[in-house]
Amino acid sequence: MNLVKLSWKYLTFRPLSTGLNILLLALGLAIMTVLLLIQDQFEKKVTKDAAGIDLVVGAKGSPLQLILSSIYHVDFPTGNIPMEEAEKLAKNRLVKGVIPLALGDNYKGFRIVGTNYDYLKSYQAVVTNGVLWEKPFEVVLGYEVAVQTGLKVGDEFAGSHGISVGSHDHDEHNFKVTGILDQQENVLDRLVLTSIESVWLTHDEQVTSDSTATTESSSHDHEAFQKPVAQTGFPDSDRPREITSLLISYRNPMAAIQLPRMINSKTVMQSASPAFEMARLFELLGVGVSLLKGLAIVILGISGLGIFIALYNSLKERKYDLAILRALGATRIQLVILILMEGLLLTSFGAFLGIGLGHGFLQLLISSNEQSMVSGIQAWAFLPEEGWILAYALLVGFLASIIPAWTAYKTSIAQQLTRA
Amino acid sequence: MLLHTSNLKFTHPGQPTLSFPDIKLDSKEAIVVLGQSGSGKTTLLNLLAGLMKPQSGEVLLDGTDLSTLSSQQMDQFRGGEIGIVFQKPHLISAISVLENLELANYFSKKKGQNLMTLLTELGIAQKANASVLTLSEGEAQRVSIARALVNNPKLILADEPTSSLDDEHASAVVELLKSQAEKIGAGLVIVTHDQRVKAHFSKFIEVTAA
Numbered sequence: 001m002n003l004v005k006l007s008w009k010y011l012t013f014r015p016l017s018t019g020l021n022i023l024l025l026a027l028g029l030a031i032m033t034v035l036l037l038i039q040d041q042f043e044k045k046v047t048k049d050a051a052g053i054d055l056v057v058g059a060k061g062s063p064l065q066l067i068l069s070s071i072y073h074v075d076f077p078t079g080n081i082p083m084e085e086a087e088k089l090a091k092n093r094l095v096k097g098v099i100p101l102a103l104g105d106n107y108k109g110f111r112i113v114g115t116n117y118d119y120l121k122s123y124q125a126v127v128t129n130g131v132l133w134e135k136p137f138e139v140v141l142g143y144e145v146a147v148q149t150g151l152k153v154g155d156e157f158a159g160s161h162g163i164s165v166g167s168h169d170h171d172e173h174n175f176k177v178t179g180i181l182d183q184q185e186n187v188l189d190r191l192v193l194t195s196i197e198s199v200w201l202t203h204d205e206q207v208t209s210d211s212t213a214t215t216e217s218s219s220h221d222h223e224a225f226q227k228p229v230a231q232t233g234f235p236d237s238d239r240p241r242e243i244t245s246l247l248i249s250y251r252n253p254m255a256a257i258q259l260p261r262m263i264n265s266k267t268v269m270q271s272a273s274p275a276f277e278m279a280r281l282f283e284l285l286g287v288g289v290s291l292l293k294g295l296a297i298v299i300l301g302i303s304g305l306g307i308f309i310a311l312y313n314s315l316k317e318r319k320y321d322l323a324i325l326r327a328l329g330a331t332r333i334q335l336v337i338l339i340l341m342e343g344l345l346l347t348s349f350g351a352f353l354g355i356g357l358g359h360g361f362l363q364l365l366i367s368s369n370e371q372s373m374v375s376g377i378q379a380w381a382f383l384p385e386e387g388w389i390l391a392y393a394l395l396v397g398f399l400a401s402i403i404p405a406w407t408a409y410k411t412s413i414a415q416q417l418t419r420a
Numbered sequence: 421m422l423l424h425t426s427n428l429k430f431t432h433p434g435q436p437t438l439s440f441p442d443i444k445l446d447s448k449e450a451i452v453v454l455g456q457s458g459s460g461k462t463t464l465l466n467l468l469a470g471l472m473k474p475q476s477g478e479v480l481l482d483g484t485d486l487s488t489l490s491s492q493q494m495d496q497f498r499g500g501e502i503g504i505v506f507q508k509p510h511l512i513s514a515i516s517v518l519e520n521l522e523l524a525n526y527f528s529k530k531k532g533q534n535l536m537t538l539l540t541e542l543g544i545a546q547k548a549n550a551s552v553l554t555l556s557e558g559e560a561q562r563v564s565i566a567r568a569l570v571n572n573p574k575l576i577l578a579d580e581p582t583s584s585l586d587d588e589h590a591s592a593v594v595e596l597l598k599s600q601a602e603k604i605g606a607g608l609v610i611v612t613h614d615q616r617v618k619a620h621f622s623k624f625i626e627v628t629a630a
């Protein structure tokens with residue numbers, strides 16, 4: 001028998017009250033854990049996905065939407081831009097590199113992105129399983145896509161029009177998997193990558209089949225199917241073409257000042273800075289985050305109060321017990337330790353449960369949103385900041401039990417025992 | 421001489437000063453302190469147990485003057501050398517019978533008697549792992565006596581141990597206290613207003629309110 005064991009026995013002697021307090025505390029801490037994890041990983045992810053991209057250029061519309069659709073592949077694209085305009089912009093001396101993107105299709109909710117090898121290079125992604133696409137309709141799958149769909153190198157599938165599941169299929173021509181990327185832990189994991197030509201031809205085909213095309217034009221198309229695709233820069237085309245957006249990196253800091261203004265005022269396109277737009281997004285989300293934080297603090301406060309009341313009430317019933325312990329030779333300090341230990345035991349259980357609940361909740365969130373932005377978040381990654389959650393919990397336990405402990409310290413044993 | 425008190429006086433706030441007759445007690449000897457309710461006999465017990473400090477006078481237990489001990493030393497000393505049987509059993513209900521006894525060992529830092537042997541002797545061995553809440557009143561009292569004995573104390577103090585018992589049980593409890601105290605060589609002080617107890621002992625003093 002020792003003090004820790006005795007504290008534990010007292011806690012388990014009142015299972016309902018103890019359980020309720022642990023649960024309440026755990027709930028508050030779980031919210032804090034989730035916020036902490038999401039905030040940390042989300043911000044890291046957001047920066048990682050936008051690494052090397054200074055500016056996104058696309059059709060006019062919402063700049064935030066442009067960023068979300070072209071970098072993070074979550075929102076709908078703003079529209080298309082003429083490739084001619086894009087090529088002109090790429091020649092500007094302030095532009096160091098451009099990566100064109102053509103969006104618009106999906107496979108089981110995973111977006112099909114028409115681009116070139118530069119896009120992969122900008123994320124330092126290499127294909128170890130299979131090879132990169134070389135002809136139209138050849139695709140490379142992101143790691144997550146391959147895992148979720150079960151597709152392997154050599155398999156074929158039909159894309160669907162639009163960027164969300166449930167649209168009609170492009171069943172005229174199948175995509176063929178030539179390679180699968182390793183896990184990148186960025187946005188590439190959730191993408192189906194191919195050439196811009198693939199995206200064009202998919203949609204050409206639709207137009208031709210819809211408007212009862214002549215055999216001449218369809219044989220022309222089939223010739224195009226065999227031509228190797230552009231590996232960098234813009235693809236060749238014999239007619240005016242459109243792309244969805246351009247990812248631009250600046251040649252020098254001056255570009256950050258001149259380029260956006262030039263694009264927005266002198267072209268039919270708009271430019272958006274990922275850093276600026278994401279900062280704006282976080283500012284918008286900030287209200288919700290503060291609200292949740294406030295809620296967590298209120299719950300923590302209430303659970304602290306609950307623990308205090310439980311300890312204080314049990315102390316009233318336990319004054320005899322404490323007096324008996326003193327009569328058996330326990331010192332005042334030992335009684336203080338006993339009560340403090342009870343509060344601390346209770347709250348450390350709450351802390352571990354809370355951290356566990358938080359991670360579990362995040363896991364649930366991730367597994368129910370496989371194609372969205374949260375899917376790249378690791379539910380079971382632990383942060384050093386979680387140590388603070390434990391510290392908070394212990395602080396709550398300490399504060400809640402200090403007054404009862406002091407009361408125990410002052411209890412006069414003789415009076416308690418003789419007031420039978 | 422195991423226990424020797426001299427000129428003990430104590431004043432409860434707002435009440436007349438109580439002065440107690442001197443007590444002299446040897447090991448294996450027993451004494452009954454008789455007195456009516458409010459005569460201060462429980463106060464005397466608290467003074468002997470070092471739970472309260474006397475206004476004047478001294479308590480010598482086995483050569484140790486209790487008033488010279490610090491509060492912490494007193495707690496330690498009481499845990500090891502004084503066994504107290506309270507009027508009500510006051511067992512810790514969150515833990516089992518055996519754990520209640522272990523607790524006395526833990527706080528006094530003494531090894532003491534073999535707990536199961538002691539429980540067997542008092543006829544409650546079968547309840548060793550039972551919750552305190554399942555005990556009958558008689559069983560609970562025997563456990564509280566066992567708790568007073570576990571550390572082989574030099575002095576056993578009993579406060580009204582028979583007040584709620586019928587003649588038969590009262591006599592059994594008194595005999596149990598007497599035989600156990602003798603067995604471990606401890607002095608026994610029983611404080612009571614119960615005249616039935618007197619018959620079991622040759623030595624007694626009376627406390628009267630001044």
